[in-house]
Amino acid sequence: MGILLIPFNGIAQINIGDDLSKINYERPVDYIIGGIEVEGIKYLDKNVIIMLSQLEVGERVKVPGEEITNAIRKLWDQGLFDNISISITKIDAGKVYLKFYLKERPRLSKFSFEGIRKSEADDIREKINLSRGEVVTDHLLIRTTNIIKDFYSDKGYLNAEVEIREKPDQAQENFEDLVIRIKKNRKVKIAYIDIVGNHEMSDEAVKAAMKETKTKGLFNPLDSLGPLVINLGGDAIRFKFKKFRDDFLDYWTDNYKLRIFKGSKYIEPEFENDLELIVAKYNKKGYRDAHITGDSIIEIDNHTIGIKIFLVEGNKYYFRNIKWVGNTIYSSAFLSTILGIQKGDVYNKELLETNLNFNMNGYDVSSLYMDNGYLFFNATPVEVFVENDSIDMEIRIFEGEQARIRNVSVKGNDRTNDHVIIRELRTRPGQLFSRSDIIRTQRELANLRYFNPESITPDVKPDPAKGTVDIEWNVEETSADQIELSGGWGYGRIIGTLGLSFNNFSIKRIFKKGAWRPVPSGDGQKLAVRFQTYGKDYLSWSVSFTEPWLGGKKPNALTVSYYHSRYTNGRPQDDPLRSAFITNGITIGIGKRLTWPDDFFTLYNGINLLFYDLTNYGSIFPVGSGNGNFNNLSYEVILGRNSVSAPIYPRNGSEISLGLELTPPYSLFTDKNYSDISDDEKYKWIEYYKIKVKAYFYFELAE
Known part of the structure; x- marks a missing residue:
């Protein structure tokens, strides 16, 4: 017969066979466990099962008793079995022999999804x-179900x-297979957000502070339009212009809420933020x-909810006295000027911390x-004293000793040479340590475009005892080279373009064995090649080379480039009806980094020489006879x-240039009447001048 010990969801019991003469349920008897057998398992180790039951051969137990009941509970808690039973196979000489029978839960073969797209699956x-x-x-x-629900909850x-x-x-x-439907x-959208307890800020001002939790869009231009016209007319007649404005704003707020860049959805972690x-x-x-004293979520229907936010504003405070303690290098008056907070200013702890430690838009005391x-x-x-609405502040300064840079190292550059x-x-x-130099170095390394700008991090290791600091620059190499392969439509045909740009080239490693992987690299030079054609009638190619540190000691960049293009009507060269326009050009330029007005300035000087060779081109290019050689020698200067903070995804900064390109004034050197x-x-020697102005400004629209 069987005796059910614990009300589990599955089956867990003890069987004692047909001979009940030695078992008294009212008076349990102590026995020594003489042996334990395990049956029914296929994938689990039998010794592990016995260990999990916490029953041991030689242990004294009561039959019936808590020890066997607890053994079943411990095995059941593992969640690995559908059926657990413990049988007494024999009782002899004060010993009891037990047999565990376990039916293992099924194992996963495969799983599939129903009701969703493959990308979501x-x-x-x-x-x-x-x-x-x-x-x-x-x-x-349960875990799988919760993960899936959380996945979709995060999407609204x-x-x-x-x-x-x-x-x-x-x-x-x-x-067994699992079919997950x-x-x-x-989507559940937010119909309204009610703010309770605000007096100094309007509901809209409070809700504007929330970045992610937004109400759904509204566009109901006809709702309440009639009463609005009547109210506005009455306000105008009675010269109540403030009420006129308030009535119109209320109408606009209640009926026009456009959601273009931010959808309406409730995600609990984002709501808490x-x-x-x-x-x-x-x-x-x-x-x-x-x-915030509390909030509540109101379910309106299956796809909309409302939110109530309860808050206490408290009193408005102002800065009163700000005292500096511990400063010896700079005077208190000077530090107060840098801090930029005056007596009577609205109390703003965030502004205080920013102007003390790190101000992205200006100078701060820490800098x-x-x-x-x-x-x-x-x-x-x-905060040393709070009286009514005023707060006295004491800013305690620890200046310490000046720290000099001891060692500087670079880590992570596998292709780019150290120099x-x-x-x-x-x-x-x-040098003395400088935080501005750290920030500027990050920018300069990012502008090389050899490294991931987000991974350029300085590991600053100060040694207060010695007054020194070691700096290790960690960089992550990224692909600096570019390939351009494009096609377009022009002149009634397809134009193909192939361009290669090697931005971390090394010309001195061209003949070095093993350097071509795929091209010699690591010295920061730039080699670019570009080819364009739409067939035998048009061909254009160019090649340029830049050495950014000419001589290796100063950042003076030398650029040399050559350009060739040929337009023809497709006829052979010996055909008298052949038309051709051939251009050859060479440019040599020197770029230099300036230190005045500041070291963000650059100056470029270049010489451009172009040669034009025209043959029977008068009908296509109506200048002169369409035959002959023409030249263009120009000088270019760009300040x-x-x-810009970063070359690819700039967050702030500017890029401004003023350029002048001009040719020699040939007309002044001759008495000819042009x-x-x-x-x-x-046009034997082309004469002209050009002025070019470019300006780009970058700023963050949102954090």
Whole structure:
């Protein structure tokens, strides 16, 4: 017979066979376990099963008793079995012999999805991380369901339904397939957000602080239009212009809410962050005690919810007295000027921290010290007295000793040679530490375009005892070379273009064995080749080479380029009806980095020489007879300033250039009347000048 010990969801019991003479259920008897057998398992180790039960041969137990009941519970808690039973096979000489019979839960063969697109299934497959052979436990099913629901919840599908069906695998015993059926349902959008407790800021101002949690868009131009016209007319007649404005704004707010860049969805972690942003906005306006007291989510229907946010604004505070303590290098008056906060200004802790430690838009106190070597500088603002709406601050300064740079190293440059990086560093051994030099070096390394700009990080290792600092620059090589392969339509035919640009080239390694991988690289030189054609009638190619550090000591860039193009009507060269326009050009230029007005300025000087050879081109290019050789010799000078933060995805800075290109004034060197001479003679040497102005400004639209 069987005795059920514990009300499990599956089957867990103890069987004692047919001989009950030695078992008294009212008076349990102590026995020594004489042996334990395990049956029914295929994939698990029997010794592990006995160990998990915490029963041991030689252990004294009561039969019936808690020890065997607990053994069943411990095995059941593993979630690996559908059926557990413990049988007494024999009782002899004070010993009891037990047999465990276990039926293992099925294992996963494969799983599939229903109701969703393949791309979504691929994303979910990575998140649930199921693999063949896993035991299909209740925990596994619940965990999988929750992961999928969270996946869709993050996309705004708060009511997604997940059903997992288990199907036996006909090809393998005790294996099963999982069919995961997903019904996303409609996205849940936010119908309204009510703010409760705000008096100093309007509802719209509070909601504007939230970056991710937005109400759904509205466009109801006809709703309340009649009452609006009546109200506005009455306001105008009675000269109540403030009420006129308020009535119109209320109408606009209630009926026009466009959502172009940000959709409406509720995601709990983002909502929690938005609540913090509300408090931060109040703090910036002087409400240092503002806090959220609670929030509630109201389900309107299956696809819309409402949100209520309860807050306490508190009192508005102002800075009163700001005292500097511990400063010896700079005077308190000078530090207050750098801090930029006056007595009576609205209390703003974020502004205080920014102007003390790191101000992206200007100077700060920390930069003042750290750019002068005071790496160990620290400023701690403390509220020392609060009276009514005024706060007295004490800023406690620890200046420390100046730190000099001891060692500078570079790590991660597998292709780029060390000297290419070192020559761009503003942090040199022996110099005083400067935070501005650290920031500028990051920019210069990013502008090389050899490294991932997001991974350029300085590892600053200070040694306060010695007053020194080691700096290790960690870089991550990225692909600097470019290939251009394009096709376009022009002149009634397809034009093909092939371009190769090697931006980290090494000309001195051309003949070095093993350097062609695929081209010699590592010295920061640039080699570019470009070829364009639409057949035998048109051919154009160019090649250019740039050495950014001519001589290796100063950043003077030498650029040499050659250009050739040929347009023809396709006739052979010996055909008298052949038309051709052939251009050959060469450019030599020197670019230099300036130190005045600041070291963001550059100056470029270049000489351009072009030769034009025309044959029977008068009908196509109506200048002169269409035959002959023409020349263009010009000088070009460009003054530029580039303070862009990053070359690929700039966040701030500007790029401005002013250029002048001109030819020699040939007309001043001759007595010929240019209005009377032929075009062939007039344009033998082309005369002109050009002024070019370019300006680009970059700033962040949003954080």
